[in-house]
Amino acid sequence: MRKLRIAVIDLVTKAPTRTLYARVMHANLASIMPQVIAHWCEEEGHDVKLVCFTGLENLVEELPDNLDLVFIGAFTQAAQLAYALSNQFRQNGAITVIGGPHARCYPEDAQKYFDYVLGFTDKKVIRDVLQDCSRHRPLGVRLEAKQQPTSLPGVRERWKFIEPTLRKSPFFKIVPMLGSMGCPYTCSFCIDAAVPYQPLDFEVMKDDLRFLLKIYKRPVVGWHDPNFGVRFDDYMDAIEDAVPPDHIDFIAESSLSLLSEANVKRLRRNGFKALLPGIESWYDLGNKSKTGKAQGMDKVRQVSEHINMIMRYVPYVQANFVLGLDTDEGPEPFELTKRFLDMSPGAFPAFSLLSAFGQAAELNLGYQRDNRVLPFPFHFLNNNHAMNVRPKNYSWPELYDGIVSLSRHAFSWRAIGKRFRATGETIPRWLNVVRAVSSEGFGRIKYHTAMRQRLDHDRPLRRFFEQETIEIPQFYIDRIQQDLGPLWQWLPAGALQHDPHAYLKSESASVRAPMSAPVKVSRRVEVEQLV
Numbered sequence: 001m002r003k004l005r006i007a008v009i010d011l012v013t014k015a016p017t018r019t020l021y022a023r024v025m026h027a028n029l030a031s032i033m034p035q036v037i038a039h040w041c042e043e044e045g046h047d048v049k050l051v052c053f054t055g056l057e058n059l060v061e062e063l064p065d066n067l068d069l070v071f072i073g074a075f076t077q078a079a080q081l082a083y084a085l086s087n088q089f090r091q092n093g094a095i096t097v098i099g100g101p102h103a104r105c106y107p108e109d110a111q112k113y114f115d116y117v118l119g120f121t122d123k124k125v126i127r128d129v130l131q132d133c134s135r136h137r138p139l140g141v142r143l144e145a146k147q148q149p150t151s152l153p154g155v156r157e158r159w160k161f162i163e164p165t166l167r168k169s170p171f172f173k174i175v176p177m178l179g180s181m182g183c184p185y186t187c188s189f190c191i192d193a194a195v196p197y198q199p200l201d202f203e204v205m206k207d208d209l210r211f212l213l214k215i216y217k218r219p220v221v222g223w224h225d226p227n228f229g230v231r232f233d234d235y236m237d238a239i240e241d242a243v244p245p246d247h248i249d250f251i252a253e254s255s256l257s258l259l260s261e262a263n264v265k266r267l268r269r270n271g272f273k274a275l276l277p278g279i280e281s282w283y284d285l286g287n288k289s290k291t292g293k294a295q296g297m298d299k300v301r302q303v304s305e306h307i308n309m310i311m312r313y314v315p316y317v318q319a320n321f322v323l324g325l326d327t328d329e330g331p332e333p334f335e336l337t338k339r340f341l342d343m344s345p346g347a348f349p350a351f352s353l354l355s356a357f358g359q360a361a362e363l364n365l366g367y368q369r370d371n372r373v374l375p376f377p378f379h380f381l382n383n384n385h386a387m388n389v390r391p392k393n394y395s396w397p398e399l400y401d402g403i404v405s406l407s408r409h410a411f412s413w414r415a416i417g418k419r420f421r422a423t424g425e426t427i428p429r430w431l432n433v434v435r436a437v438s439s440e441g442f443g444r445i446k447y448h449t450a451m452r453q454r455l456d457h458d459r460p461l462r463r464f465f466e467q468e469t470i471e472i473p474q475f476y477i478d479r480i481q482q483d484l485g486p487l488w489q490w491l492p493a494g495a496l497q498h499d500p501h502a503y504l505k506s507e508s509a510s511v512r513a514p515m516s517a518p519v520k521v522s523r524r525v526e527v528e529q530l531v
Helices: 020-029 033-043 076-091 101-105 123-132 155-166 202-215 232-242 261-269 296-311 332-343 363-369 396-410 413-422 426-437 442-457 459-465 474-490 502-512
Strands: 005-011 047-053 069-074 095-099 116-118 141-143 174-177 220-223 249-252 272-275 278-280 316-323 348-353
Touching (some): 005 076, 033 047, 033 155, 047 155, 076 095, 076 474, 116 123, 123 141, 155 174, 155 202, 174 202, 202 232, 261 296, 316 426, 348 396, 348 426, 363 502
Parallel strands (some): 005 047, 005 069, 278 316
């Protein structure tokens, strides 16, 4: 096999940007699997350059000339950017590969613009791509391992690719680590719900933590596990064996069901400074929030008490919500969330709009059968700038009235002040303020308010929302063109549109395929963050 010139691009954002938030945070959002892919390619004897695209880089200047192979890892919001980059690299003679959540959720669409589309990815899949490394057009080849890899290169092995990315972060540097894959919970909207839970090697974890203590005086580690600490005692035993008490700051996403007071005390002793529990709904998912059958205001009280307990030990808590679920109806869900924020003023609220990301969850088949999925351009499918599922119990204006009202309550100056006073440490206090006054708070109030007004006055946009037309409103086209800037010219024809029923059609085609006929099937792969 000849030696290849390879680029691996981790798209943590969907367009070039110069915002303060991007400068402070984007390098800390790097995915793990692009680093793993780069490491595996080097192990096979190839020249590899990894770039974490934070929106500030000029990729032409960052990457070497005459590339043979380009891997791009992308979430769906960055799909149009990925398609434009792939087209540019292909025009220059490179073979292109896409992995990450978008490849897993929308493989049929990605095949139009890449030579390879990867789902779950292990080392053998990468070796197959490297050995073949040829054009596959007009449709790319889909590759898929049978499951997620059971082991991954650790921080020590990936450090060559981690360290240049962290240099881009001017104030604090969050090292990405992964202790497990999959999730034991069955949230119907979640991409990890159907992936079996499996812990990774605890010895590798301990070696990585010891390694970081030699690199930084006080490292900060961000766990990328969908739910950290499912095997709580095993994880904490490993951390305590490798790290003296409170010598590393940890950030983790976990469920309230795992965060008993005893467990939270243990987390505090071991340096956990930020937790991101999912509340999601006031009417469902009681097993995840440890509230059983409690609903409505009863659940609000239980969850508020739980969050306030956590904040006595952990200085930063982000509470995650999903808006527009089928269990929601009327103004009550929004009013209950306001009550929660008043009762737990220190928690930073993160609101996501219900979104159906292609093949991410089996629930999406039901939305497609009921013709409830709208073909919003991928650029807006980031859980915040578009809800691509027609709400079950709201008109679009009613839904946006609730979203705007809740956002204004959550990010009012009064709420910002209460959150500031209720947070016990300096950095978490000011991080809350920065998030509230930036695109996450004020920016979304402005955006959702504008969308609510457009629903009344922009007839083409309203017709699109009401599924009277599939023609993309000019508002969205103009926004994408503005965001992509010079890369707009590289966006392939047709790349703004996609089939919102592709998942349903692929399932129907599988059912219709004759079982006795010999069929040559390409080996498919589903990837989680390139993977």
